[in-house]
Each structure stands twice: as C-alpha cells, then as structure tokens.
C-alpha cells in the first residue's frame with residue numbers, strides 16, 4: 001500500500017484531507033502542555049517545510065490542470081474538427097455529444113442538438129428499422145459495426161451516411177451509450193448507383209443482345225432448315241430429272257433399237273443393197289417349205305437369217321432346233337440327230353429322241369453342215385428326200401415333217417471337189433441358197449450396226465454412251481472384219497465397257513492387214529486353219545487330248561478338233 005502511495009500523486013481531495021488532518025494535529029498539540037523551545041522551533045520548521053511542500057504541490061496541480069486543459073482543448077479541437085461526424089448517443093438514442101462535423105452534417109447548430117433523439121434525423125421508417133437493427137447488433141456483439149442509412153438534414157435534404165458504431169465503456173458515460181462515427185458517402189453511393197446503373201444497363205444490353213442473338217439464331221436455324229428442305233426438294237427434283245432423263249435415255253436407246261429393227265429386218269440390221277437383197281430372199285422363201293442353204297463367212301448372221309425364215313413361216317409356232325455340226329462329238333452326231341434306243345451302244349442307258357424328231361412340225365437348222373461326217377451326209381440325204389430315218393438300235397422307220405435350213409461358212413462346191421462333201425446332198429440342200437455378204441463388202445451398214453450395238457450394250461451394261469465420232473466410224477470402216485458382225489459386236493461391247501463419259505472410245509487396235517476381197521478370202525482362211533491345225537498336231541506328235549495335246553494349244557475341245565481334222569482330211573500316216 002505504502003508503495004502505491006509513493007507512486008500515485010494525491011488527488012486534490014486527498015490532499016485537502018491530509019491538510020485538515022495536519023491542522024487538527026496542530027490544534028491538539030496546542031492544547032497539550034507547551035513544548036520546549038527546541039520542540040517549538042522544530043515544529044515551526046516542519047510547518048514551514050510542509051507549507052512549502054503544499055505550495056509546490058499546488059503549483060504542480062495547477063500545472064497539471066493547465067496541461068489537462070490544453071490536452072482537453074486539443075482533443076476537443078480534434079473531436080470538433082475531425083472530418084467525420086461523431087455522435088455519442090445514450091441508451092435512449094438521444095444525442096449526448098456531437099462534434100462540429102456531425103452538427104455541420106445535419107446543418108443544425110451544435111448546441112441545439114444535445115438531447116435530441118437521433119432517429120429524428122433518419123430519412124424514413126424503413127431506414128429507422130435498419131438503424132434499430134444496427135444498434136441491436138452493436139449492443140449484442142462487441143466490436144465495430146457498420147451500416148449505411150439515409151439521414152435527413154435540417155433543410156429536409158438527404159445524404160447517405162456510413163455509420164461505424166461501438167458501445168462506449170467509458171466510466172464517464174452511462175450504461176448503454178453508443179459512439180457512432182458518420183461519414184457522408186453520398187458521392188460514393190452515387191458513384192455506386194451509377195456503377196450499378198451502368199452494370200444494369202450493360203446487363204440489360206447483354207440480355208437484349210443475347211435475346212437478339214437467340215432470335216437471329218432461331219431465324220438462322222429456320223433458314224438453314226428451309227435451305228435444307230429446299231436442297232432436299234431440289235435433290236428430289238434433281239433425282240426426278242435424272243430419273244426422267246435416264247428414262248428418256250432408255251426410251252431413246254429402245255427407240256434407236258426399234259428404229260434399227262424397223263428400218264432393217266427385225267433383229268437383222270443392214271440397209272445396204274446386199275442386205276436388202278438378203279431380206280428380199282428371206283421374205284420370198286419363208287412362207288414356203290423349201291430347204292434353204294445359207295452361205296457366208298463366220299459371224300455374218302446366218303443364224304439370224306435362219307431364225308427370221310422360221311419366224312416368218314407357217315411353222316413359227318413349232319420349235320426351231322439348231323444342230324451345230326462342229327460342236328457335236330463325231331461319234332455322237334448320229335444319235336443326236338436321229339435318236340437311239342436303250343442299249344444301242346455302250347453307254348446308251350436310256351432311249352433318247354433325236355433332233356429330227358424334236359423338230360417334227362417345225363424347222364431344223366443344221367449349222368456348219370460342211371463339218372458333217374460323210375457317212376452321216378448319206379443318212380441326212382435320206383431324211384431330206386423321204387423324211388424318214390431310224391433311231392440307232394431300232395429297226396422301225398420314223399417319218400417326220402421337218403423343214404431344213406442348212407448353213408455353211410465354207411465353199412461347199414470346193415468341199416465337193418475336195419471329196420469332203422457329197423454332191424447329191426449339196427444339190428438337195430441348195431434348193432434356195434441365200435448368200436450373206438461379209439461386212440467388208442457392205443461398209444455402209446457399219447454405222448447402223450454400231451448404233452444398234454451401242455444401244456444394245458448401253459442398255460445391258462447400264463452406260464450412257466451417246467456419241468460415236470466420225471474418226472471412230474472411219475477406223476471401223478477401214479478394218480477388214482475377218483469375224484464380221486460378230487467381231488464388230490464384240491469390239492463395241494468392249495468399247496462400251498471401257499469408255500468413260502458419253503463418247504465411245506475403241507481400245508482395240510483394228511490394224512490387221514486387209515485381205516483381198518471375194519471367195520479367195522474364204523479359201524485362204526480355210527487353208528490357213530488347216531495348215532495351222534496340221535502344224536500344231538505335228539508339234540504335239542498327233543496327240544489330241546490331254547495337257548500336252550493339240551486341242552488345248554488350239555483352244556478347242558477335243559471333239560471339235562477331231563471334227564475339224566475329219567473335215568480337213570487330216571490323219572496320221
């Protein structure tokens with residue numbers, strides 16, 4: 001305690017008490033028996049010391065009070081002239097203290113504000129509710145709390161005040177006091193409002209633009225859809241046009257073929273004089289039952305002419321049976337032509353009708369008649385003369401009503417001279433001969449035939465070749481066509497397959513040497529074939545069949561080769 005007293009300066013009240021106690025003690029001393037002189041002198045001295053002490057203390061106190069006053073003045077200057085308004089509100093929110101800046105904010109004389117309820121200066125009820133809530137949280141929780149409210153000035157104008165409040169714990173203040181600093185943030189608020197407005201405007205602009213974009217996007221999608229639909233309908237229209245054009249092309253092809261047929265002779269194309277004469281001969285003989293002998297090089301259309309004669313005859317509803325004498329194996333020709341009984345020869349396991357029987361009432365077309373073996377030529381002669389024959393292995397004579405059309409690409413008279421063909425048979429066959437000229441002798445038919453085959457293979461292969469250049473036609477006309485119309489047809493078929501676009505391009509090298517015209521040609525070919533077969537046979541040592549046989553080397557089957565050997569009288573010596 002004594003330590004405490006030394007440290008703390010006495011308050012004026014304590015000091016006065018101490019003085020009073022001192023005086024009382026002196027009074028008491030006066031009552032007591034008078035002290036000795038020495039004592040009295042000591043007392044006086046003490047009193048003087050004390051007096052001096054008091055004076056010094058008093059001076060010190062005055063000094064302190066002045067300092068306090070100065071500091072207080074400084075503080076109140078600071079308090080007054082701070083740029084922020086300070087308000088101390090009591091528990092009833094009346095203004096207990098306010099600084100100069102606070103009064104200036106409200107534009108009211110400072111002295112008039114003391115004890116005025118602060119809520120008077122709040123803009124409206126809504127703001128007052130906000131302020132009340134703010135005070136509640138200040139009292140409930142420690143620390144500084146902030147809130148922004150609108151405050152009304154004396155002249156009724158409003159400003160935005162940012163409040164920072166804290167409960168006052170100072171002993172000078174009564175319970176529940178609150179210190180509030182208020183800053184005029186109207187500028188900031190305005191700025192914020194402007195910012196908010198700009199932000200809102202921006203947002204609404206963005207919204208509008210987005211809506212606009214969505215609208216134009218929808219419009220675009222609509223347009224794309226329309227475009228797609230238009231494209232689809234265009235595509236549909238295009239497909240229709242394409243289909244129509246294809247149909248037209250097909251019709252055109254068909255028309256071309258029909259036209260070719262009309263201006264020609266059914267399936268037989270040709271408007272050359274030579275062919276017109278052939279057509280004339282066909283028409284002359286067709287209705288008759290006369291035997292016809294068709295002569296002409298390979299591929300000139302002898303088969304077509306035979307068919308045309310049959311189709312124009314009274315027998316057209318009956319079959320036309322074709323027998324290719326070269327294709328039939330030598331040992332089977334007889335049974336093929338006249339039929340056989342079961343067991344007629346080894347391997348004849350069943351009875352079989354011959355081609356003559358099958359053709360009964362109709363036509364038999366004996367192609368390559370010059371290839372027929374001589375023993376059969378005799379039997380054939382009998383059938384032609386009497387219409388009779390016997391099946392192989394049967395004693396019974398069969399009678400048939402068959403029209404005979406024979407064909408040969410050989411000169412039969414030459415064959416007779418060579419002893420390979422029966423003269424009597426020739427005269428029986430040569431009742432009504434029709435000679436079909438080779439293609440090289442009727443070149444004017446080439447363009448017509450080319451058009452016909454182009455149309456035919458366009459249709460068959462599904463191509464759209466429409467143009468044949470003059471150059472191509474010239475090339476075709478220059479060639480000597482050893483294979484005749486058959487060869488021309490193959491060349492055109494190949495060209496249709498390989499041509500790109502709509503123009504016919506011939507890939508074949510049609511540059512073979514021209515042969516001399518006329519019969520000499522046929523003869524030369526026959527001789528060439530004979531010589532060639534002979535050479536191959538000599539090379540294979542007359543071996544016909546098997547891997548090393550002549551048939552394979554010649555690209556023929558063995559029976560055909562044997563027939564050719566018979567025809568050419570080729571046998572091993």
Ligand SMILES: Nc1ncnc2c1ncn2[C@@H]1O[C@H](COP(=O)(O)OP(=O)(O)OP(=O)(O)O)[C@@H](O)[C@H]1O
Nearest residue numbers: 267268269297298299300301302303304409485486
């Ligand atoms: N004038 C023509 N018009 C149309 N096509 C033809 C004509 N002449 C021949 N041809 C065709 O040529 C090919 C050969 O015809 P065909 O078989 O009638 O000839 P060919 O003289 O009997 O031959 P081969 O003597 O080799 O038996 C057939 O595809 C036929 O359609």
